[in-house]
Amino acid sequence: VLPYVLNAKAAGATATTDTGVLVLNQDGSLQDKAAREGQAMTGLLGATPSSEPGVFGQFFSRAAVGADAAIQFYGYPAYWLPDGETTALQSLFADRFNGLEVASIGQGNSALGMDPAILFQSVLGETMDSFSWFLYRGTVSGPGVTKSNNEVLWHENVPAQPLMRKGDEVLGIDSGIFISRFLKFWPVDTGTAIVLAKLSGKGVSSKNDCIVFLVQDDLTLLPLMREGDIACDWDCPRIGVIQQVEVEPSTGRYLIQASLTGASTRNQALFAGSAGYGDSGTGKFKRLPAMVLRKGARFDTGFSDVTTVKSILIEPRTDKNGAGGKGLGSILTAAGYGVITIQFQNGAKELVSGLLVP
Known part of the structure; x- marks a missing residue:
């Protein structure tokens, strides 16, 4: 699935027809080109501001694909102009390879799972799980909405519902700690989502303001790692900075690269875990990460001399809006093998490749 922007100065393209999404076969041949700016929609269903179909407007140059190719859905954000109206509206579309566009949410709709008076306004980022359900971040407007609570993270499972909202109080009742930003997010088939977020509020400083949450299937938030937490090792270092996160969506296996406090020769580590272990009740501790490699450890790859680890780097593939698991490359497989x-x-x-998350 390839979002594109054409050269509007070339023959056949104008400023009103130069964006869209192509679907290519594995050999590079074209399978579908129906989703293009200026094209009439072939079949519009779902939540739309108007019951009448219209034409596509500007595309956002983004797309998402679920991990299960058999379902054959992909998704993208774009403007659309309903028939008989003059204002283009932002929408998030799921598209089947047979050319049926389904508007999952549109600007001006009631925000899913919220007070009907609160309206959806814009799409800030989107990804798709293996069952072709969207996980997306967007803004809302309406009664009680301010700059401190105008972003929401939704999962489009049945029923579609908000998972987290900027301004939500977390880490216990009356904790005085709130979500201030969504940094990155991934769908998880065995739960709902893994989210890297920024915190604000009581006791929050630059040393402890980033956290990785697992949103579990009962919608409870399980903190996987927070800056300032004690890392389990003999010298009890604390988590310094959460540097990178990678998630394999179909199983919920994940990696977290973080700096540690303490001696400069041992101040970084790689942690691994799986959202698919345990359950959302008494077994939730099985979903927490464990340290699998630390700077300073003696290491033998089999191809070089035994030496010590100086630095660790994982390179996850999220888009510029923080959405992961959307069809981009991945360093982690469903079986838990990875490359670092x-x-x-x-x-x-x-x-170095090997089994990172058993």
């Missing part, structure tokens, strides 16, 4: 980059004290730098 390790810099060693002897100067070697190697790509």
Whole structure:
């Protein structure tokens, strides 16, 4: 699935027809080109500001694909102009390869799972789980909405519902700690989502203001890691900065790369866990991450001398809006195998693969 912007100066393209989404076969041949700016919609269903179909407006140059190709849905945000109206509206579309566009949510609709007077306004980021349900971030307007609570993260499962909202109080009743920003998010088939968020409020500082949550299937929030937490190792270092997060959506396996407090020779580690372990009740501790590699550890790849780890790097693929698991490349497989980059004290730098999350 390839979002595109054409050269509007070239023959056949204008400023009102130069964006869209192509579907390509594995050999690069064209399968579908129906989703294009200026094209009439072939079949519009679902939540729309108007019951009448119209034409596509500007596309956002983004797309998402679920991990299960058999379902054959993909998604994208775009403007659309309903028949008989003059104002283009932002919408999020799910499209089947047979050319049926389904508007999942549109600007001016009542925000899903919220007070009907609160209206959906814009799409800030989107991804798709293996069952072709959207996980998306957007803004709302209406009664009681301010800059401190105008962003929401929704999952489009049945029924569609908000998972988290900017301004929500977290980490206990009357904690005085609130969600201030959504940084990154991934769908998880075995739960709902994994979210990297920024906090504000009581006791929050630059040393503890980032956190990774698992939104569980009962919609409770399980903190997986927070900056300032004690990391489980013999010297009890604390988490410094959460540097990178990667999630494999179909199983919920995940990696977290973080800096640690303490000696500079041991101040970084890689953690691994799975949202698919345990349950949302007494077994939720099984979903927490464990340290699998730490800077300073002795290491033998089999291709170089035994030496110590100098730095660890994972390179997840999220888009610029923080959405992951949307069809981009991944360093982690459903079986838990992955690829990481390790810099060693002897100067070697190697790509190392293996079972990272059993």
